[in-house]
Amino acid sequence: MSENRNEDLRQMTPDQLQDELVKLKKTQFNLRFQAATGQLEKTHLSKNVRRDIARVKTVLRAKARAAAAS
Numbered sequence: 001m002s003e004n005r006n007e008d009l010r011q012m013t014p015d016q017l018q019d020e021l022v023k024l025k026k027t028q029f030n031l032r033f034q035a036a037t038g039q040l041e042k043t044h045l046s047k048n049v050r051r052d053i054a055r056v057k058t059v060l061r062a063k064a065r066a067a068a069a070s
Contacts, residue, residue, distance in 0.1 A: 009059045017063070021056045024049055 009017065028049045034040040 006055065006059075009055060012059075014060060014063055017056055017060050021053065021060070024053045024056065028053065 009020075012020065028046070031040060031046045031049060035043070035046065040046070
């Protein structure tokens, strides 16, 4: 993800971020399954998805803290 993608995440609503998180977790599961069966050719995708999940969780937490502070 680029800096532009991070800005996109910050502009999403918490519900949209939750949907994105679910989608990324499904992708992560599929990649893990492919790795276990020896079908995963692009191993770097697992690392990228893991980092994307962390980014979404970070933005969600920041939004929750901002809402609690208000």
